[in-house]
Amino acid sequence: MSLKTIQLKTYQAAYRQQGQGTPLIFLHGFLGSSANWQPIMSQLPLDYPCIALDLLGFGGSSQPPLKYTIWHQVAFLQEFIAALDLQAVHLVGHSYGGWVAAAYAIAASGYTWAADYSRWLPPTAADPRLISPARLSLVAPAGIRDDSFVGRYTYLRPLLWQTPLIDWILSAIAPLARLCHQEATFAQIYRARTELLKQPVARSFLTDRLTPTDAIDTVEPYLGAIAAPTQIIAGELDSTIPLWHCQTYAAGIPQAQLTVLPQAEHDLIQTHSKAIAQLITQPVTP
Structure with a gap:
């Protein structure tokens, strides 16, 4: 699939698309791009509605010099969904992309963020510009505060x-x-x-992000606001996103199902693409 671009309010978004209808929107991980989803998209019928997006700062999308928070990505995703005039979406995110998907679902429930991108704000009336996702599939999702990450890199x-x-x-x-x-x-x-x-x-x-207090945009306190049925997929041997992060998501989201793939590491969207393709297209049974 060739890379397409669309101009949003401020930035350009790059994406790959196949099929028509209510799409799976694939959100890649850290240091990744929309191309990372090819192994899973190739497991689906050619007409299966899929969109793989390059998040802000990645791939062919705009790469502004920002102090990036997850809220920048939520706003970018919201503008992208509006630009394509999508009325329903199923968000599928891996690692950093899973964090984006979860934060988007939280924002769609009524939570928002400060104008200076410094903190979550208490819920208000849901923003009508944010389409509540019909479903979430979070594959080894980041976004849980873990102070052991400080200094790791x-x-x-x-x-x-x-x-x-x-x-x-x-x-x-x-x-x-x-x-x-x-x-x-x-x-x-x-x-x-x-x-x-x-x-x-x-x-x-x-x-x-040099100290634990810099984790201003993690999502664990707000997971209960996510109303969408949610599939959480963890790698048994994942050393990048520990299993307890996925378990925190599963415990916090009311309609969540956790599946642990044996022998899978953090690159599971490549190594276990067939199993993941099957999971994200099956009903969630919490």
């Missing part, structure tokens, strides 16, 4: 330095990596630098 910050010195150092290390048979590790580091420099959301998360 501090070692990556030097890769954000926009100086030729870092590239010179990496070039100097490359022969040594080959000599020590560490080509794969070196390639991973080099790829991480390339991706981090392209991804404003990643840069923002590494520089703006």
Whole structure:
């Protein structure tokens, strides 16, 4: 599927689409894009209504230099749904995209956020511009406060330095990596630098979330507001999003069903695409 673009109120949104009707809107994870959903979309009939969106700051969508919060993504998703004039949606999110989907459902229930994107605000009348999702499928969703995450990726910050010195150092290390048979590790580091420099959301998360109190937009206190039937899919061996995060979602959302896929890690949308495709197209039975 080719990448399409549409101009929203402020930003451009890039997406991939197949079929017509009430769509599954696929929301990718951190450092990802709409292309990550191809293994699952390929398991569905060619006319099955699907839209895979590049979130704000990713892929072909606009990449403004913001101090990113989940509310930026909710507003972006809301504008995208309105621009396509969709009247009903089933949100499917992986990791960061699962966080976006959950936050969108919370906002559709009446919660909103401060104008400076600093905190959730108490619920008011639901915003008519936010279409309440008919269903959620959250695959290893992020968005639960976990203070053990603080500092976990501090070692990556030097890769954000926009100086030729870092590239010179990496070039100097490359022969040594080959000599020590560490080509794969070196390639991973080099790829991480390339991706981090392209991804404003990643840069923002590494520089703006330095303490537990910076977790201003997590969703665990508000999960009870989600009215949509929700399928939560966890990877048994996922070390990025621990199982207890998924269990917190399942315990907090009134109509939630939790499925744990054996032997699955955080890349489960690639490794377990057939099982996930089956789950997201079946009724939720809490």
